[in-house]
Amino acid sequence: MDENVTKISQHLLKLKALSDETRLDIISLLANGPLCACDILESFKITQPTLSYHMKMLTGSNLVDSVRKGKWMHYSLNQAEFSGLIDYLGRIPKPENRPVVRSSCCGGMDSCDSQAEQVEKP
Amino acid sequence: MDENVTKISQHLLKLKALSDETRLDIISLLANGPLCACDILESFKITQPTLSYHMKMLTGSNLVDSVRKGKWMHYSLNQAEFSGLIDYLGRIPKPENRPVVRSSCCGGMDSCDSQAEQVEKP
DNA sequence: ACGTTATATCGATTTTTTTCAATATGTTGA
């Protein structure tokens, strides 16, 4: 029931993760296969701590998985989570959601075209 | 060619637009059909200028269309643009993109498992 | 023209995000 609420925040986390240009580029990089942080770092003009921060955002949203391989940290796109986000977005445009209340400003939705009479709101 | 660059920013704009909780909720509202600003406003605990700001973000990203109907501003989800974003995201996980350079930190990708010898980077 | 209503813009403030230098942690090979 309020699992939905939690889900929304999970999706929001992912959307936030994708809303930064550097991170979106990192995601595109990882789409080609796993990479270690040192490789990713070379593709950008940012410092190592900044990359580490971005990777934390990405792993924190579960869009990216990480495993240690010796000295190196290997990052990979979590396809399932990524697909999950896409599925969520894909379900939005359909009218099965009705997540919040709806009121009407002027009787009906399209009745505003010919707003001969206006409904006063108390 | 660099149309791709522009496209990326368009997608990034949309992702930024969706990365705010209020705006994501507005999108869900609009998924049920067009609404005027006054109606949307009632669903949130924000002021009218703030809503106007958010709607500007949403229309600026083209995820939402707006038309004046008399005194009212009617907002509606731009399904085509929304789908465009979803399509873009859906294409990311496949290896047809290779958007940026790739280097290798230790020979191959999986060779790091048994990193008997390490390749020094000059 | 005027008053009312709906929305937009402006200016300032608060909040959040991004960034980096310094430093810490963890791993490996000698």
Add this chain to the structure above:
DNA sequence: TCAACATATTGAAAAAAATCGATATAACGT
């Protein structure tokens, strides 16, 4: 154990985003 390397964390500063009150603009009815 220790030096070297890869990555993480911390603390502070800069940049960007969100918010609001005041005010402007636009449309309508009278």
